[in-house]
Amino acid sequence: MSQTTINHLLEGLNDVQRAAVQDTEGPVLIHAGAGSGKTRVLTHRVAYLIQHRKVNPAEILAVTFTNKAAKEMRERILALASGAASRIWIGTFHSISARILRVEAERLGYERNFLIFDRDDQLRFIKQVLRELYISEKEYPPNSILSAISGAKSAFVGPKEYRNIAREPFEQTVAQVYVLYQKLLKESNGMDFDDLLVNPIYLFQEHPQVLEHYQTRFNYLLVDEYQDTNRTQYLFLQKLAARHKNLCVVGDDDQSIYRWRGADIQNILNIEKDYPGCKVYRLEQNYRSTKHILSVAHSVVRNNKQRLPKKLWTANAKGEKAKVLAFEDQIAESLHVVTSIKEELHDNGRNFCDFVILYRTNAQSRVLEDALRAARIPYIIVGGVRFYERKEIKDVLAYLRLICNPKDSISLKRVINFPLRGIGDTSVEKLEQFAQESGIPLLEAAGRADEVESISDRIEAQIKQFHNLIRKYACLRVELSAGELARTLVDEIGILRKFKATATEESYGRGENVGELLSAIDNFSKRHNSNDLEHFLEEVSLITDIDSWDDRSNAVTLMTLHSAKGLEFPVVYMTGLEEGLFPLSRSLNTNEELEEERRLFYVGATRAEERLYMTWAARRLRYGEYFENLPSRFLEEVDDRFVERIDFRRTYRERPYTEHPRGSTNGRRQRQEETMPAYEDFSQDAQSFYVGCEVRHPSFGLGKIVRMDGRGETAKLSVKFYDVGVKRLLVKYAKLETVG
DNA sequence: AGTTGCCAAGTTTTT
DNA sequence: CTTGGCAACT
Numbered sequence: 049m050s051q052t053t054i055n056h057l058l059e060g061l062n063d064v065q066r067a068a069v070q071d072t073e074g075p076v077l078i079h080a081g082a083g084s085g086k087t088r089v090l091t092h093r094v095a096y097l098i099q100h101r102k103v104n105p106a107e108i109l110a111v112t113f114t115n116k117a118a119k120e121m122r123e124r125i126l127a128l129a130s131g132a133a134s135r136i137w138i139g140t141f142h143s144i145s146a147r148i149l150r151v152e153a154e155r156l157g158y159e160r161n162f163l164i165f166d167r168d169d170q171l172r173f174i175k176q177v178l179r180e181l182y183i184s185e186k187e188y189p190p191n192s193i194l195s196a197i198s199g200a201k202s203a204f205v206g207p208k209e210y211r212n213i214a215r216e217p218f219e220q221t222v223a224q225v226y227v228l229y230q231k232l233l234k235e236s237n238g239m240d241f242d243d244l245l246v247n248p249i250y251l252f253q254e255h256p257q258v259l260e261h262y263q264t265r266f267n268y269l270l271v272d273e274y275q276d277t278n279r280t281q282y283l284f285l286q287k288l289a290a291r292h293k294n295l296c297v298v299g300d301d302d303q304s305i306y307r308w309r310g311a312d313i314q315n316i317l318n319i320e321k322d323y324p325g326c327k328v329y330r331l332e333q334n335y336r337s338t339k340h341i342l343s344v345a346h347s348v349v350r351n352n353k354q355r356l357p358k359k360l361w362t363a364n365a366k367g368e369k370a371k372v373l374a375f376e377d378q379i380a381e382s383l384h385v386v387t388s389i390k391e392e393l394h395d396n397g398r399n400f401c402d403f404v405i406l407y408r409t410n411a412q413s414r415v416l417e418d419a420l421r422a423a424r425i426p427y428i429i430v431g432g433v434r435f436y437e438r439k440e441i442k443d444v445l446a447y448l449r450l451i452c453n454p455k456d457s458i459s460l461k462r463v464i465n466f467p468l469r470g471i472g473d474t475s476v477e478k479l480e481q482f483a484q485e486s487g488i489p490l491l492e493a494a495g496r497a498d499e500v501e502s503i504s505d506r507i508e509a510q511i512k513q514f515h516n517l518i519r520k521y522a523c524l525r526v527e528l529s530a531g532e533l534a535r536t537l538v539d540e541i542g543i544l545r546k547f548k549a550t551a552t553e554e555s556y557g558r559g560e561n562v563g564e565l566l567s568a569i570d571n572f573s574k575r576h577n578s579n580d581l582e583h584f585l586e587e588v589s590l591i592t593d594i595d596s597w598d599d600r601s602n603a604v605t606l607m608t609l610h611s612a613k614g615l616e617f618p619v620v621y622m623t624g625l626e627e628g629l630f631p632l633s634r635s636l637n638t639n640e641e642l643e644e645e646r647r648l649f650y651v652g653a654t655r656a657e658e659r660l661y662m663t664w665a666a667r668r669l670r671y672g673e674y675f676e677n678l679p680s681r682f683l684e685e686v687d688d689r690f691v692e693r694i695d696f697r698r699t700y701r702e703r704p705y706t707e708h709p710r711g712s713t714n715g716r717r718q719r720q721e722e723t724m725p726a727y728e729d730f731s732q733d734a735q736s737f738y739v740g741c742e743v744r745h746p747s748f749g750l751g752k753i754v755r756m757d758g759r760g761e762t763a764k765l766s767v768k769f770y771d772v773g774v775k776r777l778l779v780k781y782a783k784l785e786t787v788g
Numbered sequence: 789a790g791t792t793g794c795c796a797a798g799t800t801t802t803t
Numbered sequence: 804c805t806t807g808g809c810a811a812c813t
Contacts, residue, residue, distance in 0.1 A: 114803085142803055167802090241803055309802065409800055414804085431802085465789095472789055592803065610801045632800055648801080671798070672804040 057096050057128065061088070068329040069093045072101055072268070075289075075323035076296040077316075081360040082345070082654035083336025083616065086298050090270055091121055093296065094136065095128035097268055105135040109266040109288070113273040115140060115595040117614055121272075137266070141281050143590050145244040150586075152251055152258060161453055161582050163238040164589035168437065169458050170194055170240050177228045188221050196222040197229060201242035202278040202310025204249065235489075237455045245280045252287045263291045273614070274299030274319075278310040286322075293323065301356050302349050305610060305648050307640070313354070334360045334654075336616055338367025341660050343690040345653035348682045352643045370653075370660040372683050374695040377667040377674070378412075378624075382419035384696060385621050388661060389425060389604065392619055400426055402618040403604045406652050408630040411670075412623065413606050420604060430593045430607035440543070440558040441565050445588065447537055450491065451521045452582050457483075457490040464494070467541055469510045478502050479511065491518060517541075530581040531570035538562060609652045620656035622649075625664040626677035649682045666697060 058066050065085060068078050069092045080086035094110065097103040112118040118138045125133045137144060146164065153160045165173070174190040174197075196219070200210050207230055211223040233240065239247060252259035269289055271277070274297035277285075289295040299316045307313065320326050334342055342360055349355070375381040385405060392398050405416055410432045420427045435441060443466055446459035453459075457480075465471045482500045483493035493500075494515040497508045521537055528536065538544060547559035572584045594611050605617070609630075624630055631645035653660055664679045742752050 140803070244803090305801075306803090308800080411799060411804090468790080470789065474789095590803075594802095608801065629800095634800065644801095669804080 057092055057099065061085075061092065062333060064329050064331055064333075065089050065092075068331070069096050071327055071329075072097055073294060075293050075319070075326040076329070077274075077319050077323075077326055078296065078298040078329045078331060079356070079358065080298050080300055080331040081334060081358065082300065082303060082651070083334040083362075084331035084360070085333075085335055086272070086331060087117075087121065087124070089331065090272060090298060091124040091128060094121075094125050094270065095133070098129045098133060103268060105129075105132045106137075107265065107267040108136045108270070109144070109268070110136060110138040110270040111141055111144060111272065112138065113140065113276065113614065114592060115143065115590065116597065117272065118143070119595075140590070141277075141284070142241060142244050145248050145284070146586060146590065148248055148262070149239070149244065149251075152255075155255055155258065156247055156251055157234065158239070159237050159453075161237070163236070163449055163453050163456055164244065164586060165233065165236075165238045165240045165458070166437070166589060167194075168442065169238070172458050172461075173229055173232050173236075174225060177225050177232060180228065181224060183221060183225070188218065188225075192218075193222050193225050197226050198240075198242050199310055200226065201246050202280055204246065204280045204283055206246075235455065236457055237453055238458075242280075245278075245284065249280065249283050249287065259287060260291075263288055267292055267294060269295045271295070271297045272299075273303075275301050275304035275313060275316045276306040276311040277315050279312050279315075280310075282312065282315050295323065302352075302358075302647055303613065303651050305613065305644060305651055307644050317356070330358065332358060332360055334362040335364070336657055337362060337654060338364050338658060340367045340369055340690050341653060341656050341658075344370045344660060344686050345650050347686045347690065348646055348653070349650040351685055352646050354640070354643055367658060369690060369692045370656075370662065370686075372625075372679075372686070372691050372693040373661060373663045374679065374693070374697055375663060375665045376697045378415050378665045378669060379419075380696060381623060381663050381665045382415045385416065385623065385661070385663065386419045386423045386425065388621075389619075390423070392659070398618060400602045400604050401599065403621070404612065404615070404617040404619070404655065405604065405606045405621045405623060406609050406612055406655070407606075407623050408609060408632060408648075409624075410608060412629075415669075416606060416623070420606075426601075426603035428597065428601060428603045428605050430597050430605065430611050432593075434593055435561070435564075435596075436588050436591065438558075438561055440547075440562055444534070444538060444543070444562060444565060445585070447518075447521075447541070448534060448581060449585060450518055451525060451533075451537075452585060454491045454518075454522070455489045460490050460494070464511070464514055467543060467546060469514060471507055471510055471514070475503055475507050475511070491515065495519075525581060529573040530584050531566070531573040533581065534569045535566055538566060609648050612655050613651055616655055616657055618657045619659040619661075620652070621661045621663065622652045623663045624668070625662050625680040625683055626668065627680055628675070628677060629668070630680055631682070646682065662691075 058069065061069060062085075065088065068076065068089050072093070078086065078089065080089070090110070094108060097108060098105055110118075110121060112121060118140060122134070122136070122138050125136065125138075137147075139147070149156075149158075149162070150160060153162055171190050171194060174194050175185065178185055178188065178190065178193075200206075200222075205213070207223070207227045210219075210226055214220045214223040233243065252262070266288055269285060271285065276299075285295060285297075297316070297319065301313060301316050304311060304313050304316070320328065337345075339362055342362055346359060373381075373384065375384060389403055392403070393400075407413060407416070413429055413432060417427065417429065436445070443463060446456075446462040449456050449459040450463065461476060464476060478500055479493050479497065480490060482496075483490045486493065486496075488496075494511050497503055497511040497515070500508075503511070517540070521533060524533055524536070544559055544562060547555040547562070569584055572587070576583065594607075597605070597607075599605075609622075627633075630649070631642055635641035635645045653662075662683060664677065664683065666677055667674045668677055669675075
């Protein structure tokens with residue numbers, strides 16, 4: 049490759065970036081602050097490896113956080129390097145593992161056409177296990193058990209180890225379920241998301257020659273968003289890098305926001321210990337945001353104790369001060385966001401796609417949507433109910449999955465009576481029992497329904513018909529493309545006609561969704577020039593909303609703060625900045641959780657290039673009830689040098705402090721007085737409680753309010769007592785007094 | 789077997 | 804305000 053090309057690769061990089069690109073051998077850790085051009089470093093590094101170090105592209109493995117990021121990286125590398133770059137493996141941990149496991153599945157006792165089960169399927173399995181064990185779902189909620197199992201897998205704790213460390217009754221129950229859950233998954237020839245990460249490690253442990261193959265195969269490893277890897281992912285990388293140690297990880301401890309999902313911040317904090325001789329680079333120049341925006345982000349995140357000291361800087365302009373806007377309620381908030389967008393469009397000549405509206409929880413999107421729709425502003429919403437998780441979509445997919453994988457009993461149970469065939473729960477149970485006794489998959493049992501005495505002839509005929517239907521399509525699969533097959537199937541089971549016949553707006557939408565699914569499959573068939581239904585199903589199970597988010601369409605984007613990671617927008621609205629919502633009240637129990645919320649704020653703020661708006665509402669409708677809110681503590685952590693604060697609330701008459709009969713006089717109380725809007729009946733409260741307030745209860749002792757629903761004497765409080773834990777109390781009845 | 793309607797519960801965040 | 808689960812209908 050010519051010298052000019054190499055220079056071209058290094059041109060326009062700053063000194064640190066250039067050094068990080070050229071330092072290709074051995075372990076490298078790149079601390080990359082928000083907007084510091086880390087994607088640039090990664091892509092240039094890959095291109096540099098190929099062009100300058102003459103590395104075979106097929107030896108490079110690049111791991112990203114989302115499929116979308118993978119796609120982008122591939123495009124950018126292709127632009128820099130030759131077409132050979134298409135042979136690089138780029139993907140998420142999940143998609144890469146799936147790709148490896150497709151080849152190696154049989155070594156682990158799975159079939160190659162194993163399926164990937166999503167959360168919904170996982171819950172069905174858990175429920176089935178609970179039923180078998182006669183464990184009550186009330187006592188042990190399937191959701192909690194699932195999170196426990198998922199947590200264990202993220203920490204690479206298998207069923208046996210889990211059983212050994214399980215102490216409390218809940219954990220022991222989980223241990224029991226865990227074993228059977230895994231057994232059931234395997235019998236269905238399926239893996240859940242976590243298995244995709246765990247199984248390659250088992251594979252490497254049990255088959256050293258396989259590990260060796262992949263170690264040689266992937267000579268250069270690059271990992272993006274390293275701060276959000278978990279223990280299992282760490283082990284995966286460790287195994288692969290053990291020989292050559294050519295591991296380059298890029299991350300930012302301030303942007304670690306997936307601790308709740310098992311991400312282990314130690315992975316980044318300890319990498320220098322784990323990889324002796326590891327080179328460390330710090331990208332601290334930000335190219336994205338104005339000085340003011342960076343200062344806002346920094347003022348908040350600097351309050352975290354668990355963090356590597358650092359400060360981003362930028363040569364960009366100071367820009368406008370960020371805005372902190374207060375509103376009466378969530379309606380006023382969303383209306384103002386719309387007004388502000390219109391102003392920006394008009395005054396600054398922006399496009400719809402320049403805006404993003406961020407929020408902490410998906411439930412907050414509805415009001416914003418309403419306001420945008422009323423103003424006829426086009427918007428795209430990322431997240432919420434995912435397309436591939438909609439009922440009608442999952443039903444059609446369940447057919448396709450069953451056709452691909454006759455062992456998939458979960459899918460079978462989903463569709464055996466959809467559309468209605470008169471095969472009820474009791475018949476399915478009988479069939480299941482028969483399958484279990486004979487040790488055959490459920491579908492095969494369906495084919496032999498005549499052997500089950502207790503099933504009536506009429507139902508038996510229905511079951512057999514269903515069985516034949518699946519068999520027919522299993523055969524057709526060879527002749528038809530995935531698209532044709534799905535279309536024929538949907539036609540035969542007549543669900544589109546059914547949706548049409550129901551003629552409600554809802555069923556109409558469902559029909560449309562199924563139509564959309566069919567064209568997605570068609571598209572896939574064309575794009576891949578293959579009739580491989582399995583590949584489609586795999587892609588579908590690993591796809592996320594952010595992956596399909598189309599940033600070219602000209603619309604305002606709405607998404608959660610979590611989804612926003614890695615993206616940037618000229619104008620950012622961070623909404624719902626209220627104590628209890630952001631930071632979320634559930635995160636106030638431990639400092640670790642609070643710090644994660646703070647990092648989330650940091651991620652949100654650093655998405656902004658030019659303008660940052662932060663809004664909060666004094667009252668917000670939640671669970672169909674209005675809640676009183678205080679502004680988020682994060683807003684108070686920001687210095688007024690960087691923000692302008694505007695209160696859009698109608699000014700109520702000032703309420704003299706003394707009107708509160710028993711108002712205490714500590715500092716906290718006062719602060720609340722300043723920020724709390726005065727309401728008609730507020731002065732009648734015997735006492736004022738607020739989240740974070742310390743209280744005394746005659747029998748529970750001292751505690752702290754962690755949540756407050758409603759106000760006045762009908763308010764419901766969650767109080768975390770230092771001795772007895774969290775209790776739910778009604779102000780009216782509990783004899784609580786404030787401490788101060 | 790399937791439909792309707794009531795009640796309870798719940799929301800973090802997602803690969 | 805929504806969703807899911809369950810019970811009591813048709």
